[in-house]
Amino acid sequence: MMLWLWEGPAKDTGLREEILGQQQQHLYAHPSYLHKHGHPQHPSELTSHDWVNLIDRHHPNLVLNHPEEGEYRLSLPPSRFTVDNVVVHADHIAHGAGIGLLPDYHVRTRATAHPGQFEACLPEWKGPSIPVSLHYPFGHPPRKLGALLDHIRRHVPTDWTR
Numbered sequence: 001m002m003l004w005l006w007e008g009p010a011k012d013t014g015l016r017e018e019i020l021g022q023q024q025q026h027l028y029a030h031p032s033y034l035h036k037h038g039h040p041q042h043p044s045e046l047t048s049h050d051w052v053n054l055i056d057r058h059h060p061n062l063v064l065n066h067p068e069e070g071e072y073r074l075s076l077p078p079s080r081f082t083v084d085n086v087v088v089h090a091d092h093i094a095h096g097a098g099i100g101l102l103p104d105y106h107v108r109t110r111a112t113a114h115p116g117q118f119e120a121c122l123p124e125w126k127g128p129s130i131p132v133s134l135h136y137p138f139g140h141p142p143r144k145l146g147a148l149l150d151h152i153r154r155h156v157p158t159d160w161t162r
Helices: 030-039 043-048 086-094 102-113 145-154
Strands: 006-007 014-023 025-029 051-054 063-067 070-076 077-081 100-105 120-121 130-136
Touching: 006 043, 025 030, 030 100, 030 120, 043 070, 051 086, 070 100, 077 086, 086 102, 100 102, 130 145
Parallel strands: 051 077
Antiparallel strands: 006 130, 014 130, 025 100, 025 120, 063 070
């Protein structure tokens, strides 16, 4: 029995892909980082800040969207720290290493146990949405897998847009 819950653009896995939704993401930093380095007032100021990035995401170019100003293309500075795991990425931002894009859902859920670790930067500017998908074998799934798939589908966070 195989099941992948995948966050981000999916690779060709040879499995059935079912999109659960899209996570919204914004720029975040630890409050101490912003106190020390200042709050950016426009995306153009991000080039003078330390950047924390995920591998294969948003580098070297990032497109941010504003509801009134539209699209802003930003050539990112070299990442101070690059990882392939969103939890480690969030840890590094939470320890004051710089500014980075994080899924809002991760920030909210982490804040329940660790409040005050993240402060939104440029909250009116939104980063690209991140698809979240299930990947599982074609054909009729075994009962246990079918039950798990049904459970996951019923509990998709309401703020993940389709």
